[in-house]
Amino acid sequence: MIHTIVAEGFGIRHRPVRMEDAPFLFWLRNLEHAKGKVGDSAADVASQEAWIEAYFERENDCYFVIETACGVPVGAWGVYDMTDESAEIGRWIMQPKTPAAIPSIIPGMDLVFNEFGLHSLRTKVVSSNRRVILLDRQIGFKETHSEPAAQIIGGKPVDLIHMEMKSEDWPQIRKNLMPMALMLEVQVRKWEQEAARAPHLSSVL
Numbered sequence: 001m002i003h004t005i006v007a008e009g010f011g012i013r014h015r016p017v018r019m020e021d022a023p024f025l026f027w028l029r030n031l032e033h034a035k036g037k038v039g040d041s042a043a044d045v046a047s048q049e050a051w052i053e054a055y056f057e058r059e060n061d062c063y064f065v066i067e068t069a070c071g072v073p074v075g076a077w078g079v080y081d082m083t084d085e086s087a088e089i090g091r092w093i094m095q096p097k098t099p100a101a102i103p104s105i106i107p108g109m110d111l112v113f114n115e116f117g118l119h120s121l122r123t124k125v126v127s128s129n130r131r132v133i134l135l136d137r138q139i140g141f142k143e144t145h146s147e148p149a150a151q152i153i154g155g156k157p158v159d160l161i162h163m164e165m166k167s168e169d170w171p172q173i174r175k176n177l178m179p180m181a182l183m184l185e186v187q188v189r190k191w192e193q194e195a196a197r198a199p200h201l202s203s204v205l
């Protein structure tokens with residue numbers, strides 16, 4: 001049931017990952033800008049398919065492809081370790097040069113806070129990923145603590161910065177994000193039209 005949920009808005013759709021997304025996810029997670037910033041990825045498409053197969057068995061895990069309104073895939077993210085109260089979000093990767101990251105936030109957060117009714121969201125960022133730590137702060141996450149050598153990524157131990165957002169803070173954060181999301185929605189729609197004319201721009205069409 002949880003694997004059928006869809007959220008839409010700002011020219012973006014979050015739709016549940018399907019088995020046929022394996023090549024896209026394999027490609028996305030192995031892009032240079034994502035390496036070392038998310039957990040180690042599948043080594044080939046078959047391993048990605050095996051990962052998706054195991055994911056389908058987990059009831060407290062939602063993995064989404066982020067696509068444009070016309071269905072061009074631009075990224076992915078997930079909500080997992082979900083309890084009645086809270087969950088972790090992560091696996092967030094966007095294809096570079098798409099203006100879809102900020103527009104994707106409002107429908108995604110509305111989903112977890114309003115539809116799932118969660119009270120808090122946690123996220124973990126590799127400490128060297130300064131850009132995303134700054135971005136998460138700008139979005140409205142607050143740092144709670146750091147965890148030294150919390151995970152091995154690419155064969156090396158990495159420190160993780162733990163961050164959190166409370167549901168009571170979301171309405172104001174949402175209001176602050178709205179003008180930027182509306183402005184970028186126009187760019188997402190333009191980008192989508194260009195991608196339709198020149199499919200190499202969206203790489204896995």
Ligand SMILES: CC(C)(COP(=O)(O)OP(=O)(O)OC[C@H]1O[C@@H](n2cnc3c(N)ncnc32)[C@H](O)[C@@H]1OP(=O)(O)O)[C@@H](O)C(=O)NCCC(=O)NCCS
Nearest residue numbers: 033034037092093094099101102124125129132138139177
């Ligand atoms: C994380 C990721 C999805 C973000 O997507 P992105 O395309 O880089 O994000 P964008 O550049 O469109 O959006 C961020 C911009 O919005 C700005 N912004 C965000 N919130 C804002 C706010 N409330 N007010 C004003 N500006 C804001 C940021 O400053 C940034 O602008 P900049 O590029 O001038 O610095 C992407 O960088 C990525 O895939 N990274 C690799 C994987 C990764 O690190 N994932 C996170 C794991 S925890």
